[in-house]
Every structure is written in C-alpha cells, then in structure tokens.
Amino acid sequence: MIWLWVILAALLTIAGIFWLGKLPAAARPLAAAAVMLGLAGYALEGSPSLPGKPVATAAEPEGFGEAITDQRQGMADRFGPAAQWLGMSDGFARTGKTGLAAQTLQKGLEKYPDNVDLWVGLGNALVAHGGGVMSPAAALAFDEAARRDPTHPAPPFFAGLALAQGGDLKGAEAVWSQLLARSPADAPWRRDLEMRLSQLRQALGPQLPPAAPTEP
Numbered sequence: 001m002i003w004l005w006v007i008l009a010a011l012l013t014i015a016g017i018f019w020l021g022k023l024p025a026a027a028r029p030l031a032a033a034a035v036m037l038g039l040a041g042y043a044l045e046g047s048p049s050l051p052g053k054p055v056a057t058a059a060e061p062e063g064f065g066e067a068i069t070d071q072r073q074g075m076a077d078r079f080g081p082a083a084q085w086l087g088m089s090d091g092f093a094r095t096g097k098t099g100l101a102a103q104t105l106q107k108g109l110e111k112y113p114d115n116v117d118l119w120v121g122l123g124n125a126l127v128a129h130g131g132g133v134m135s136p137a138a139a140l141a142f143d144e145a146a147r148r149d150p151t152h153p154a155p156p157f158f159a160g161l162a163l164a165q166g167g168d169l170k171g172a173e174a175v176w177s178q179l180l181a182r183s184p185a186d187a188p189w190r191r192d193l194e195m196r197l198s199q200l201r202q203a204l205g206p207q208l209p210p211a212a213p214t215e216p
Helices: 002-020 025-045 064-075 082-094 098-111 116-129 136-148 154-165 169-181 190-207
Strands: none
Touching: 082 098, 082 116, 098 116, 116 136, 116 154, 136 154, 154 169, 154 190, 169 190
C-alpha cells in the first residue's frame, strides 16, 4: 500500500514540474529525472514494510563501465565542459556509488543543460544505479540527449547497450540497426557497432525479423 502512495507522489510531482511549476523548459527534464532517481533509489534500497536495516551499495553491472569508457573515447568530447563531470561520475561508479555518480551529472547538467555528453552520461549512470535495467529515468536521459542532437551517435548507442544489458535484445537490435543505417562508412564506432549487432542477431536467431538494407 505504501508503494502506491510513493508512486502517486512521484507522478504528481512530475506533473507539477511540467504543468504547474515555474521552472524554465530546459530545466524540467532534469528535475523530472531527479524525481525518478529518488524513486529508483527507493526501489533499490527501500523496504517500506520491513524494519530499517543497512543495505548494500548498488554495484555497477559487470562489464558495463568498461564498455562505456571504451566507446566514449570515440563519441564524446574528451576536453569539453562535460569531461570533468564525467570523470568524477566515473570515479563514483567504479567504487559502487552509482547514486552519487548520477547526482554528479545532474549537477553538471544544471550548469550545462544542453550538453549531450552529460545527458548520455546521466543515462548510463542511472542504468548502472538500477543494476543494468533501463529505468524510465535512464530512458528520459537518453531521449533528452537525442533531442538535443539527433545526429549524435552516443544516445542511441548507449541506449541500445543498456537495453542489451537488461536483456531486451530485440529492443537493442532495433536501436542499433537504425544507428548503423545512418552511420558513415568511416565512422570510428561503426566496426564495433557492426560486431555487437552481429552478436545480438546471432543470439536472437529465429526471433529476429528480416533486416532492412543499410546504407554503405
């Protein structure tokens, strides 16, 4: 029963942010993500029907951080305003402090609300905080990144990575197929993307619908 009240309160808060609040339009998605981050933390660590007790820190999914670090080198601005915030966030994530990793990027977005790399980083941090699951908050962060730069490869790449990490192989295949179709032949991420897509399609086997032809 307590869960119903928690969810209702979160929904009402988000509704107030978008329809009743006086926040600037650019700040509303970040505020909504903060609400959902709090709800995600409650889901992971809270047990309203049980006595309070210490809980283990949410660990980063195995291999998730390495994949993020490797691919970010070819997709993110290594020396731009996001680099410092991403570095601090990565440090928290490596020690299992995934909530702090996400909160660090939220602080960065308060200063740079239109930075695609920070929105993608927030999505990745929220996925790690959720144990590898694509939560509504993570999906919102990836969507906000893509909305700010529809041609940037990082939002769909990392959204697909999160979907695959969470077991939604069909969803990941669909997202990555679209990214591959619009990726230049000499794009630095294309070879890795093709390899991951091949592995996904092999795992899906007969579940996979016929693939649409891709541009060279």
